[in-house]
Amino acid sequence: MAQAHTEAPAGRYGRSADERADHKLKIIGAVLGGLAVIGLGYYGFHTVAAQSVSGQVVSYQQVTPSEMHIHLEVNKGKSTTGSCTVRALDTDHNEVGRKTVRYEQHKTQIDQIITLRTTAHSTAAELVGCSDS
Structure with missing residues (x-):
């Protein structure tokens, strides 16, 4: 007689550790990307403004x-x-x-x-x- 498999259905009991890590990396990437854009804009503005x-x-x-x-x-x-x-x-x-x-x-x-x-x-x-x- 075959034994029943007792693994929980995917997505039923929350996200896996890998999914949580991927989500955190996406958030960190978005924050770092936003900071890079702000930094480049600041540098560009002051470079142009310096030439008065x-x-x-x-x-x-x-x-x-x-x-x-x-x-x-x-x-x-x-x-x-x-x-x-x-x-x-x-x-x-x-x-x-x-x-x-x-x-x-x-x-x-x-x-x-x-x-x-x-x-x-x-x-x-x-x-x-x-x-x-």
């Missing part, structure tokens, strides 16, 4: 063979002073003009047309960089 003066060249135009107009847009803190440097390049990408402009206005956004004298005909303009001071 930024700019971009909106457009440029060669006015004469020795003069270029550069439309520069600058973003900064209202009470921050700083400067931006632009340069003009010829067809071979050689620098033919450079100028640093200071910004002390109590504005957060400044649009300015910069007149840049060049030593030769220029075909492009670029922002070298901005800094606070």
Whole structure:
């Protein structure tokens, strides 16, 4: 005669130790993942905020063979002073003009047309960089 098997049906008397461990690991993983996202967001925000003066060249135009107009847009803190440097390049990408402009206005956004004298005909303009001071 065969003996009856006395194992309890799965799920009837609670979760097994493995299921409880898996659940705890999922919770720990979710918490650590959330902390990582918060940490990366904090780092990214303070990295961007640390650069309190930024700019971009909106457009440029060669006015004469020795003069270029550069439309520069600058973003900064209202009470921050700083400067931006632009340069003009010829067809071979050689620098033919450079100028640093200071910004002390109590504005957060400044649009300015910069007149840049060049030593030769220029075909492009670029922002070298901005800094606070």
